[in-house]
Each structure stands twice: as C-alpha cells, then as structure tokens.
Amino acid sequence: MTEMVATARTRPSRNVIWAGAAALVLVIAVALGWRSSLVPEPVMEMLSYVTSSFLLDGALTAIEIAALAMLGGIVLGLLLALMRLSTLAPVRGAAWCYIWFIRGTPIILQLVFLYDALPVVGIRLDSFTTAVVGFMLNEAAFCAEIIRGGILSVDRKQNLAAASFGMGPFLTLRRIILPQAMRAILPGMANQTISMIKGTSIASVIFVNELTFRSQQIVGQNFKFFTVFAAAGIIYLIMTSAVAAAQYFLEKNYSADAERKPKIIVAPPTRGAAPVSPTAWMDTLNASQAVGAAADAPFVVCRNVQKSYGSREILGGLDLTVKRGEVVVLMGPSGSGKSTLLRLVNHLEALDWGEITVDGNYVGYAKGVGDRLVPTRNLAKARADARIGMVFQHFNLFDHLTALENIIEAPIRVYGEDPDKMRALGMSLLNAVGLSTHADHFPHRLSGGQQQRVAIARALAISPRLMLFDEPTSALDPELVGEVLAVIRRLAEAGMTMIVVTHEVRFARDVADRVVFMDEGRVIEQGPPEEILDHPKNERTQRFLRMVEQTETET
Ligand code: ADP
Numbered sequence: 001m002t003e004m005v006a007t008a009r010t011r012p013s014r015n016v017i018w019a020g021a022a023a024l025v026l027v028i029a030v031a032l033g034w035r036s037s038l039v040p041e042p043v044m045e046m047l048s049y050v051t052s053s054f055l056l057d058g059a060l061t062a063i064e065i066a067a068l069a070m071l072g073g074i075v076l077g078l079l080l081a082l083m084r085l086s087t088l089a090p091v092r093g094a095a096w097c098y099i100w101f102i103r104g105t106p107i108i109l110q111l112v113f114l115y116d117a118l119p120v121v122g123i124r125l126d127s128f129t130t131a132v133v134g135f136m137l138n139e140a141a142f143c144a145e146i147i148r149g150g151i152l153s154v155d156r157k158q159n160l161a162a163a164s165f166g167m168g169p170f171l172t173l174r175r176i177i178l179p180q181a182m183r184a185i186l187p188g189m190a191n192q193t194i195s196m197i198k199g200t201s202i203a204s205v206i207f208v209n210e211l212t213f214r215s216q217q218i219v220g221q222n223f224k225f226f227t228v229f230a231a232a233g234i235i236y237l238i239m240t241s242a243v244a245a246a247q248y249f250l251e252k253n254y255s256a257d258a259e260r261k262p263k264i265i266v267a268p269p270t271r272g273a274a275p276v277s278p279t280a281w282m283d284t285l286n287a288s289q290a291v292g293a294a295a296d297a298p299f300v301v302c303r304n305v306q307k308s309y310g311s312r313e314i315l316g317g318l319d320l321t322v323k324r325g326e327v328v329v330l331m332g333p334s335g336s337g338k339s340t341l342l343r344l345v346n347h348l349e350a351l352d353w354g355e356i357t358v359d360g361n362y363v364g365y366a367k368g369v370g371d372r373l374v375p376t377r378n379l380a381k382a383r384a385d386a387r388i389g390m391v392f393q394h395f396n397l398f399d400h401l402t403a404l405e406n407i408i409e410a411p412i413r414v415y416g417e418d419p420d421k422m423r424a425l426g427m428s429l430l431n432a433v434g435l436s437t438h439a440d441h442f443p444h445r446l447s448g449g450q451q452q453r454v455a456i457a458r459a460l461a462i463s464p465r466l467m468l469f470d471e472p473t474s475a476l477d478p479e480l481v482g483e484v485l486a487v488i489r490r491l492a493e494a495g496m497t498m499i500v501v502t503h504e505v506r507f508a509r510d511v512a513d514r515v516v517f518m519d520e521g522r523v524i525e526q527g528p529p530e531e532i533l534d535h536p537k538n539e540r541t542q543r544f545l546r547m548v549e550q551t552e553t554e555t
C-alpha cells in the first residue's frame with residue numbers, strides 16, 4: 001500500500017497541470033454563453049466581464065509590457081550577472097552599484113521619474129514605452145541576481161573540464177554552464193515573470209491603460225467592485241497560470257533526471273546508420289601521434305617550474321622531462337603539487353617562473369621582453385592547439401550531456417569536426433572503453449568506473465598528443481579501479497605519451513616506463529619502476545611507499 005502511494009506521488013505536477021487546464025476550459029465554456037439557471041446572476045455578470053473586450057485589451061497591454069520587459073530584462077540581466085562575476089573590480093563594482101540602486105528604490109518612483117524627468121532633458125516617451133523601459137531596467141537587476149545564482153550553482157570543475165578541451169569562456173558559458181544553471185534559474189525566473197505580469201498594474205500611475213487601470217475605470221462608473229475586480233483577478237490568474245505551465249515544461253527540458261530525452265538517440269548497432277569501426281579511434285590516434293618529435297625525443301620539458309598560491313610555494317623549481325611515447329607515473333604525498341603540475345602543463349594555471357614546452361612549443365605563452373614568458377591572448381585556442389587530453393580525479397563529465405554527447409562536444413564545437421564523423425568516432429571510442437551500449441546514458445546513470453571510462457574516451461576524441469591523468473582511480477570503489485586501469489594500459493601499449501598521477505603501485509610496476517616521486521613541490525627521486533618502487537633511496541619515498549602498501553593490504 002505504502003509503495004503504491006509512493007509511486008502515485010512521483011508525478012504530482014502533471015496532474016495539477018491537467019486539473020488547472022480543465023478548470024480553465026470550464027470557466028471559459030461557461031463564460032462563452034452557456035447559460036444555466038444553476039449559475040447565479042452575479043457570477044454570470046462577472047464572467048461577462050472576463051470576456052469583455054475592454055478588459056481583455058487591458059490584459060493584452062499588460063502581457064505586451066511584461067513580455068517586452070522580461071525579454072530585455074533577461075538579456076540585460078545576463079550581461080549584469082557576467083559583469084558581477086568578472087575578475088575586473090571596476091566592472092564588478094559598476095554592476096553592483098546598478099543592482100543596489102534599482103533594488104533599493106521603489107519601481108513606482110522609477111516609473112514616475114522616467115515619465116516626468118526625461119522630458120525635462122528632451123527625451124519624450126509615451127506612457128507604454130516608458131513602462132516597458134522602466135520595467136525592463138528594473139527586471140534586469142533582479143534577473144541578474146537570479147542568473148548569477150544559477151551560474152554559481154554549477155560545479156567549478158565543469159569550467160575546468162571545458163577549459164582543458166580548449167573551450168573559450170563564451171562557448172563554455174553557452175554550451176556547458178548555462179544549460180546546467182537553467183535548473184536553478186528557472187524557478188526564480190518564473191516567479192519574476194509572474195510578479196512582472198501582476199506588477200504591470202503599477203504602470204497605471206503613468207496612465208498606461210492596462211488591466212487594473214481599466215477595471216478601476218469600470219468600477220468608477222458602475223460601483224460593482226466585486227464583480228469587476230473578481231473578473232480582473234480571473235484574467236490575471238489565467239495569464240500567470242500560462243507562465244507556470246511554461247515553467248513546468250521548461251524545467252522538464254532542463255532536468256538532469258531521466259525525464260530529459262537525449263538529443264542524440266543512438267540506433268542499436270544492428271540498425272545503425274553509421275557503422276561502428278572498432279579500430280577507427282585507434283587510426284585517428286595513430287595519425288595524431290605521427291606528427292611532431294621523433295620517438296624518444298623530449299616531448300614535455302619542465303624547467304625550473306615555480307608556482308605559489310598567495311605566499312605559499314607549491315612548486316619550487318621543478319624539472320621534469322617526458323619523452324615521446326613514454327609513460328611517466330607521478331607519485332607523491334597529498335599536497336605535494338602533482339595536480340598543480342598537470343594543470344600547468346596545459347596552462348589551466350599560469351606559471352610564476354620557469355618554462356614548460358610540449359613538443360617544443362609553449363602552451364599559451366610567448367617570449368616577451370628579457371625572455372620572460374607572457375601569456376598569449378587567446379588561451380583557449382592555445383590549449384586547443386596543444387591537443388592535450390586531461391582526465392580528472394572526479395571525472396568532471398558534463399552532467400547535462402549523454403556519454404556520446406560528452407565525447408563529441410569539444411571535437412565539434414572547438415575543432416569544427418563533422419558531427420556525423422564524430423558520432424561514428426565517438427561510438428568507436430565508447431566501444432573501445434567497453435561502453436557502446438551506454439551512449440545515451442547521462443553521467444548520473446553511470447557508475448564511477450563507467451564515468452571515468454567515458455571521460456577517457458572524451459579526452460581521446462580530441463586526438464591528443466599527450467594524456468594527463470590526475471589520480472584517475474582514487475575516487476573509485478576498489479572493484480572499479482581495474483576497468484579504468486585496463487583502458488589506460490591499452491593506451492600505453494598503443495604508444496601514447498602519458499603522465500599518470502596514481503598511487504596504484506602494481507599498475508606503475510606494469511605500465512610505467514619511469515616513476516617520478518615528488519614531495520613539497522620538487523622531484524626528489526625518479527627512475528625505472530623496479531628501482532623506485534622496490535629499492536627507493538630517498539627516505540621520504542620509502543616512508544610513502546610503506547604507507548601506500550599498508551593501505552593496499554588493508555583494503
Ligand atoms: P596534490 O595533487 O599533489 O595533492 P595539489 O597540486 O592539488 O597537490 O595542491 C598542492 C597544494 O596547493 C595544496 O596544499 C593545495 O591546498 C594548494 N592549492 C591547490 N590549488 C590551489 C588554489 N587554486 N588556490 C590555493 N591553493 C591551492
């Protein structure tokens with residue numbers, strides 16, 4: 001019994017919508033002349049006002065003002081929200097002041113001011129335009145805060161993932177952040193639109209002939225307060241219900257849950273349009289590896305790399321060279337700067353000092369005065385050109401996209417690849433990581449191990465020349481670690497150049513060409529795995545390995 005109640009309650013909103021719609025149809029049917037002795041005369045009279053063209057014209061004016069003001073308010077609000085999130089203090093300050101002023105003064109004063117003060121400086125607007133402009137300027141301030149709240153609600157790791165694929169700030173905002181922010185933005189926006197529709201009644205102070213103003217005019221002549229105002233109330237309810245219904249459908253569209261349909265539906269392989277070649281991904285990978293330095297030539301070179309956060313030094317003059325085709329496993333205690341180093345390699349963070357080259361080129365730097373490195377202007381393009389695939393500890397898949405959509409997003413949007421070709425390659429990649437039947441799944445429906453395998457496929461889809469793995473298995477349950485390591489192992493066999501931060505000793509022993517041990521921002525020991533893992537010379541390496549082994553035997 002309790003179970004039945006629980007299932008019945010999972011979709012209450014749909015029933016509410018249908019009930020509301022039915023009630024509305026009934027009211028309108030009655031109003032349109034279906035007379036019955038059962039309906040009392042005052043009600044009939046009220047309904048005749050609901051359908052009177054005088055009031056409906058007023059309602060239309062209210063809708064026009066609200067729609068135009070909301071539209072302009074959302075556009076201006078998005079601009080203000082972005083200004084509020086800017087790194088430039090004057091830009092932030094300007095947006096803050098605007099919002100502070102508009103929110104802090106009554107809309108009625110703002111409207112009267114626009115209506116009476118602007119003609120003094122020679123700008124003459126009619127009352128309708130004044131109302132639209134006034135409400136729009138007012139809405140912008142409120143929308144800005146709602147949109148900013150939505151943007152802040154999206155995990156910052158999504159930005160990091162997008163940046164690692166060379167997506168620029170506006171592409172990231174449009175394709176990754178805003179679609180996810182919509183979930184948080186929509187309820188607030190619907191509230192705002194509803195208050196806006198009702199708030200248009202304030203425009204009567206500047207003689208806009210809208211619904212409330214017209215109701216008052218009728219009442220002024222016939223003194224039928226109840227019937228006329230009740231009719232106006234019903235018209236307002238109909239208008240605001242339409243907004244509530246729109247909110248329902250929009251929320252469904254942006255929901256992270258099962259309710260949202262994937263935009264790309266993958267046909268089952270037997271009926272598939274694009275045949276999946278199991279080796280297509282390997283071919284493109286080999287092609288991308290074939291350019292650039294010869295095998296065994298230095299590929300990633302870090303020289304005297306220094307990085308501090310505030311006054312805290314994280315990397316203190318680190319040197320590291322990774323040869324082409326080499327697999328380097330990076331180990332070291334938590335906080336020793338491993339993630340920071342990886343982020344510096346593809347310029348997700350800026351260097352303080354020293355230099356890093358990938359295949360002989362700086363990623364997003366140019367030599368400036370006195371040989372100092374200066375960051376180039378288009379960092380996103382520099383990252384894209386570098387073709388460095390990055391896999392994060394917490395996967396950082398784009399939550400609003402399916403597995404396949406995650407994989408093809410950057411190739412299509414950043415590299416301008418053909419969508420059909422990418423879908424085929426994406427399926428080949430999913431096949432390679434053992435997930436060809438999960439192409440339509442959203443990340444939250446996948447296990448951690450599956451998410452990480454999708455993340456690896458996503459990084460491979462940009463035909464990377466270098467792969468960076470930041471503790472790819474440390475967020476996984478022990479039984480899922482193997483499936484991810486197996487994929488990385490295959491990449492190593494395929495000759496991919498990789499820097500893998502991991503504490504999986506067995507994996508390092510089998511796969512690594514070299515193990516690099518880091519502590520306090522420096523490389524303190526490095527060499528072949530058997531040497532570093534079995535006969536570490538440095539006392540700190542010994543202590544760390546003992547600790548790792550201990551936890552391994554415990555789990
Ligand atoms: P590891 O990956 O080796 O555990 P990290 O490179 O993540 O180490 O971090 C090194 C140190 O830098 C840590 O103490 C961390 O708190 C600090 N740190 C990392 N990122 C930031 C940041 N954006 N701002 C300030 N401190 C940071």
Ligand code: MG
Pocket residue numbers: 338339340470471
């Ligand atoms: Mg780390």
